[in-house]
Amino acid sequence: MTPAARIAAAIEVLTDIDARRRPATDALKDWGLSHRFAGSKDRAAIASLVYDALRRKASAAWIMGDKSPRAVTLGMLRLQKELEPDAIARLFSGERFAPEPLTDAERERLASASLDGASEADAGDFPEWIAPSLHRMFGEDVVPEMQALTARAPLDLRVNTLKVASREEAHDALPHLGAIETPHSPLGLRIAPGEDGRGPAIQAEPEFLKGWVEIQDEGSQLAALLSAVQPGEQVVDLCAGGGGKTLALAAMMDNHGQIYATDNDARRLAPIHERLTRAGVRNVQVRTPRGGADAISDLDGRIDCVLVDAPCTGIGTWRRNPDAKWRLRPGSLEVRRKEQSAVLDRAARLAKPGGRIVYVTCSILPEENDDSLAAFLDRTDGFQPLSHGEILDAAGLGKLKEVLRQTRYGWQMTPLRTSTDGFYVAVLVRSS
Known part of the structure; x- marks a missing residue:
């Protein structure tokens, strides 16, 4: 397919998303099934255009x-791709399979493209109803912070120290990927996204198959490191899902001590078993809930560190899932707040005196972060927040203070400040 034909296809997919109010993945899948002539590169390029348009949907409009x-689509090509009006006009030629030619009004808009006078929600490409929450978090930096969430995310890898001695060794084994060291995580490698939005097929690399590296955003790596788990500790990963942070914790503990990985949704745990084997992890028990029973009731009051990678709206991952921002509703936030309350209450019963709860979200909303912890502390005796400096010092990551945003109880990462997804981390210690 020509570049112009790909753009026409992207407009067709976006029209389907709008008309049927459906996820982008479903619309792209259906388009591919009904256009089997399109090769994998074409489908990837079309998907990239669709997701870029969703990233800049408000500002482009x-x-x-x-x-x-x-x-x-036109606005996205101007803002996101930074194409000049003449270059866009050549793609919108009206020739075979190309979109219809530009109108005079479209040409004028493209030539004078400016966000001057746009609302914060339009300039920052986010739903207007979350603006008050974003102001609580970012103050006058709302627009630049949210614009950073419209960029494509890189592909980050975590070097598995259970299998390889150093980040340098893993980097040297993968020279063809063009990876660079991540700026903050001492275990991270970063690969820039390709022009078509796709990264390399990491899962086919021998080093991945041998367990040398795992795909994990640098922010997620830092969240694991900020837990400051130590060899010999008893640890529960309470919302383990596919096991990304479980694997990181096991490497930090050098396979000594014990990690119990569980999740309320047993289906989410399915990938963890293969990943543990590949990574050479030997100190993890996977506790799969069955029949609604509590799979970790025998651990109450025994745990040094409870990692709560809490269910949340996922706003901090909008670089990777821009479709989600336009489907987010206020009701979703309320559901997540209730889930966060329940999981924090469960974590409290697990922590022993002197034990800690490490609370993590991939959200930038105070309601899901500081507010959830404030409500927990109001209803729960015996827990105190670790100070901001103590969180960083315990993990040996004091330099992060220069780039992280400090909140009431924890630290906030953002693409603008840390070049990571928008992770929040706070630590509570049980005093009695």
Whole structure:
């Protein structure tokens, strides 16, 4: 397919998403099934255009004065791809399989593209209803912080020290990937996204198959490191899911001590077993809940560290899932708050005196972070927040103070400040 034909296809997919109010993944899948002539590179390029348009949906519509899929695509090409109007006009030629030619009004809009006068929600590409929450978090930096969430995310790898001696050794084994060291995690390697939005097929690399590296955003790596788990400790990963942070904790503990990995949704635990084997992890028990029973009731009051990678709206991952921002509703936030309350209450019963709860979300909303912890502390005796400096010092990551945002109880990462997803980390210690 020509570049122009790919753009026409992206507009078709965006039209389907708008008309049927469906996830982008479903619309892209259906388009591929009905256009089997399109090769894998074509489908990847079309998906990249669709997701870029969703990243800049509000700002693109603003500069074009129109919310239609065609207008959003045009605005995206100007803002996200930084194409000049003449270059866009060549793609919108009206020739075979290309979109219809630009109108005079479209040309004028593209030529004078500016976000001057746009609302914060339009300029920052986010739903307007979360603006008050974002102001609580970012103050006057709302727009630049949210614009950073419209960029494509890199592919980050965590070097598994159970299998390889150093980050340098893993880096030297993968020279063809063009990886660089992550700026904050001492275990991270970063690969820039390709022009079509795709990264290399890491899962096919011999070093991945041998367990040398795992795919994990640098922010997630830092969240694990900030838990400051030590060899010999008893640890529960209470919302383990596919096991990304479980693997990181096991490497930090050098396979000494014990990690109990569990999740309320047993289906989410399915990938963890293969990953543990590949990574050479030997100190993890996977506790799969069955029949609604509590799989870790025997651990109450015995645990040094409870990692709560809490269910949340996932706003901090919008670089990777831009479709989610436009499907987020206030009701979703309330559901997540209730889930956070329940999981924190469960964590409290697990922690022994002197034990700690490490609370992590991939959200930037205070309601899911400081507010959830404030409510927990109000209803729960015997827990105190670890100071900001103590959190960093315990993990040996004092330099992060220069880039992290300090909140009431914890630390906030953002793409603008840390070049990571938007992770929040706080630590509570049980005093009695």
